Amino acid sequence: xxxxxxxxxxxxxxxxxxxxxxxxxxxxxxxxxxxxxxxxxxxxxxxxxxxxxxxxxxxxxxxxxxxxxxxxxxxxxxxxxxxxxxxxxxxxxxxxxxxxxxxxxxxxxxxxxxxxxxxxxxxxxxxxxxxxxxxxxxxxxxxxxxxxxxxxxxxxxxxxxxxxxxxxxxxxxxxxxxxxxxxxxxxxxxxxxxxxxxxxxxxxxxxxxxxxxxxxxxxxxxxxxxxxxxxxxxxxxxxxxxxxxxxxxxxxxxxxxxxxxxxxxxxxxxxxxxxxxxxxxxxxxxxxxxxxxxxxxxxxxxxxxxxxxxxxxxxxxxxxxxxxxxxxxxxxxxxxxxxxxxxxxxxxxxxxxxxxxxxxxxxxxxxxxxxxxxxxxxxxxxxxxxxxxxxxxx
Ligand code: KIV
Ligand code: ZN
Numbered sequence: 590x591x592x593x594x595x596x597x598x599x600x601x602x603x604x605x606x607x608x609x610x611x612x613x614x615x616x617x618x619x620x621x622x623x624x625x626x627x628x629x630x631x632x633x634x635x636x637x638x639x640x641x642x643x644x645x646x647x648x649x650x651x652x653x654x655x656x657x658x659x660x661x662x663x664x665x666x667x668x669x670x671x672x673x674x675x676x677x678x679x680x681x682x683x684x685x686x687x688x689x690x691x692x693x694x695x696x697x698x699x700x701x702x703x704x705x706x707x708x709x710x711x712x713x714x715x716x717x718x719x720x721x722x723x724x725x726x727x728x729x730x731x732x733x734x735x736x737x738x739x740x741x742x743x744x745x746x747x748x749x750x751x752x753x754x755x756x757x758x759x760x761x762x763x764x765x766x767x768x769x770x771x772x773x774x775x776x777x778x779x780x781x782x783x784x785x786x787x788x789x790x791x792x793x794x795x796x797x798x799x800x801x802x803x804x805x806x807x808x809x810x811x812x813x814x815x816x817x818x819x820x821x822x823x824x825x826x827x828x829x830x831x832x833x834x835x836x837x838x839x840x841x842x843x844x845x846x847x848x849x850x851x852x853x854x855x856x857x858x859x860x861x862x863x864x865x866x867x868x869x870x871x872x873x874x875x876x877x878x879x880x881x882x883x884x885x886x887x888x889x890x891x892x893x894x895x896x897x898x899x900x901x902x903x904x905x906x907x908x909x910x911x912x913x914x915x916x917x918x919x920x921x922x923x924x925x926x927x928x929x930x931x932x933x934x935x936x937x938x939x940x941x942x943x944x945x946x947x948x949x950x951x952x953x954x955x956x957x958x959x960x961x962x963x964x965x966x967x968x969x970x971x972x973x974x975x976x977x978x979x980x981x982x983x
Contacts (some may be wrong), residue, residue: 601857606632610643614644624873632665640662667903668691669693672782673722693729696737709728719735723758723759733759735764750786761794763788765784767801769801799835802837803832807836823835827885843863860916864918867885890918898923952979
């Protein structure tokens with residue numbers, strides 16, 4: 590259905606899932622070590638490239654939870670987070686000892702606001718601390734990621750300088766977090782283009798986006814970052830994360846899939862696992878998603894209005910841009926309610942095994958409409974009762 594044409598092969602965007610770190614540290618989402626391990630296995634089955642397992646320096650139980658994931662989970666890389674200090678980095682190294690593909694993710698704030706009010710450090714101090722952190726992490730693992738916290742409110746030339754220094758010190762991935770969800774799509778795309786042009790040896794780095802959703806723009810901003818050259822996106826299942834959350838993985842992945850010719854990018858996610866993984870997270874945390882949430886919400890493939898139902902019965906492309914089966918739903922749903930029409934009613938009755946003539950259908954339709962004045966949703970059992978109760982039916 591995507592009519593744009595890009596002749597070249599799609600770029601591969603790595604999915605770095607931080608549900609167990611950024612997501613887990615948000616209100617209402619805490620998990621036990623056993624739950625984190627269970628969910629980490631589900632993420633590996635989903636096909637994520639890297640699982641950020643936690644922040645080992647925050648507590649012994651987080652360290653042990655990360656270590657269990659590093660020991661047990663195969664198929665995805667395992668990352669743990671550290672501030673640029675030796676205690677944090679040593680805790681990461683301990684947690685990752687048995688990982689198949691370990692990554693240490695070090696971060697430091699770079700924006701003027703954070704430098705002055707949070708760290709009380711000058712630019713030079715921050716730069717020196719970042720380099721020391723990356724170098725220390727490289728003594729333990731080959732795969733080091735550097736994040737410039739609050740990057741989107743950092744002076745671009747300083748951001749380019751610190752990213753270049755982190756790369757020279759041995760970082761492989763340069764992550765550019767929009768820590769407070771402040772940026773816009775055009776702005777973040779331009780920043781990634783700027784960094785790719787101005788970071789020394791930029792061609793050696795994998796640029797990564799990490800967008801928060803304070804203005805509801807995290808997915809749009811992550812997609813724009815990809816257009817600007819990001820080749821890793823940090824995201825979470827159901828968009829959980831600090832405050833309003835992070836970029837929702839299911840939305841990002843399906844935007845790339847559905848508009849593949851437009852974005853020219855793809856991921857390694859097994860998309861049919863998206864809904865089961867979303868539901869697993871809801872069961873574990875008790876935090877559900879809203880009904881109208883894209884991809885994984887209960888209404889994402891549900892149709893109630895007569896015009897839409899009629900269109901769907903003729904061609905599903907009229908009101909659906911992707912197949913529900915592709916993301917793990919059994920099928921689209923026709924919700925029988927006040928806005929539904931005769932076509933959908935006839936179709937559902939047929940599915941339920943009733944062969945009604947025109948007059949009988951008219952009678953059921955009249956009764957169905959009367960019932961919708963009393964009930965918001967009419968279920969199959971209601972329809973059966975209505976159909977069985979009409980004149981002339983044995
Ligand atoms: O939002 C943020 O800046 C972060 C970093 C620690 C990557 O979560
Ligand atoms: Zn974050």
